[in-house]
Amino acid sequence: MTQGSSCAGGASVAPSPEAMPSPSGRPLRLAALAAAGIALGAAGTVVTVSIVQAEDDAGIRAFHLQEAANRQASRQGSHGTYGATGRPQPQAAAYAPARSGWQIPLLQMQPDGRIAHPPVDLNPFRQGAADAARKPARRNQHARIDAVSGATDVARTFCVRLCDGFHAPLGHLRAGSDLKAHEALCQANNPGIPVKVFRLAAGVADIGEAQSADGQRYRALPMAYSHETTRDAATCRPAIVQAGERRVSLLRDFTLRPGDSVVLDGRVQTFVGGSRWPYSPRDFRDFRSAGELSKSQRREIDERVGISRLEAQARGLRRQMLLREASLRDDSVASDADRFVLRGSLDPVRRGPVRVISLVVRD
Structure with missing residues (x-):
């Protein structure tokens, strides 16, 4: 069997080397596409920058024109513009040039410099409650129910x-x-x-x-x-208590405030506050240990009332009494205790003359 017969019997023909794609053509296409993309991006950037710069130039020009108009208006009227009421009309303290074209919906700047945000309803189901909240409250509306007595119209x-x-x-x-x-x-x-x-x-x-x-x-x-x-x-200090005058307990005084100091039984007590009324004695503390008073306030109270001075005098008197009692019990210290009756009953029995009893010793 010859090669010609075998080729004649089949329809396949071997491809030629020129018909196969070259492996080096694919990177060239990718490089061309990349270069085209870069060129398009650069062109878009140039166009965008030019538009933004032109818009900025227009805005700056409008700003300068507005400033010149404001200066001219201020020169014409030194006291400003007045309305029909004769009072000066308020003027904008700042000016921002108006922009044209599309802007972000959440950032729209007005000509007076303020940013106007559009109303955003996050929950449309609360539309009725929001409308009711915007209505002004009536002045003569009934009071809410009191938690203690339940009174509403009293x-x-x-x-x-x-x-x-x-x-x-x-x-x-x-x-x-x-x-x-x-x-x-x-x-x-x-x-x-x-x-x-x-x-x-x-x-x-x-x-x-x-x-x-x-x-x-x-x-x-x-x-x-x-x-x-x-x-x-000073005008709210109560007068001196008169004979037969009735007084309310200090524990029921609703005018007390934390830090108020009161003289009770020769001592100064400071009200530290209480959670229940009437108050209790635990709501009062010695003024020297009360945290509601400053150091200068404690010194002023002490100087005015004289608590430290009275306590020092009491300690000195107590010390003298102890020394006196110790001297009476000591036989080595000369005293006049035999002339005065310091202890005993209210009607002491007087002593009689001393009798001498002789003791005779018998053998």
Whole structure:
């Protein structure tokens, strides 16, 4: 069998070397594509920079023009522009040139320099609650339910000190006949101090709207709110206790504040605060160990009351008494104890003459 017959019997023909792709042509195509991409990127960058620079130049030019107009307007009117009311109209303190074209939705700058953010509703289901919150609250709306008494439409009473305007709540006024009881409680809690009871209507939170029985409002008092700026009101010191005058226990004094010092039984006690009313003796501490007072305040209290001086005198007297008692018990120390009766009953028995008894010794 010859080669010609075998080739004639089959349809396959061996490819020529010129028809096969060259392995060195593929990197050339990749390099060409890369060069084209770089060229396109550089061209886009140049175009973008040119547009931005042109826009910046236009903005700077507009800024300078606006500044020149502002200076010209300020020269024409030295006192500024006035409206129909005769008052100077406010002018923008800063100016930002208006930009044209597309901007980021969340960053839009206005001509006056402010950034206006569009309203973004994160939860569309709360649209009704947001609209209700935007509505102005009514001034005469009912007060919320009190957690203690449950009263919603009952007026409240406040005890007001006329010397410094300090006010403290008394209770709810359910009937007009209860006003005398509230006034008596106010007087009992502030003995010797001029006070007055003010009534605050239900739903009103401003103490300035409180009204007394004679129609005077709290904000009309000469000393209204003065307790907020005056720390030591000498006019609010109570008078000296008179015979038969009734006093309220200090533990029920609702005007006490942490740091107030009170003289009790020859000692100065400082109120450190309490979480419950009426207070307890544990809410008071010696002024020398109270952290609510500074070192200078402790020194001033000590100098005014004389606690250290009285304690030093008491220690000296106690020392003299101990020395006196020791000298009476010591036989080696000459004393006049035989002339005075220092111990014994109130009616001591007098001693008689000494009898001499002779002892005879017999054999």
